[in-house]
Amino acid sequence: MNPQTQEDALTTLLDGREIEVTHCDGSTERVKVRKIPIRRLSEFAGAWGRPEKEAPFYADRSPHWTESLTDDSFAELMDVGRELNFASFKRWFRWQVQSLEAVNVPMPTLVLPKP
DSSP states (O other): OOHHHHHHHHHHHHTEEEEEEEBTTSOEEEEEEEOOOGGGHHHHHTTTTOHHHHHHHHHTOOHHHHHTBOHHHHHHHHHHHHHHHHHHHHHHHHHHHHHHHHTTOOOOOOOOOOO
């Protein structure tokens, strides 16, 4: 198994990936950036595209906690969170659209941000 495949398998097994973050006060800690379970994607949809809402969701922490991160740590949290979740969220969103189309509910045009 190549290293990338091993990392992907470990991420799936652990439902996320640990990263080290730095707070503005200089302290550091390890935090799990989680893969959002399908059962929570409807809740997550309300946070998508709003980093101040997305980041706490990925780390399962409060907005106050994510505000205490350095810019670089916040960016890494967002990057890893989107890397882990974009494909499944996009697929879930497509299912929602298909469900609404099936019952003839008109859908507004929406462009999802690229990760």
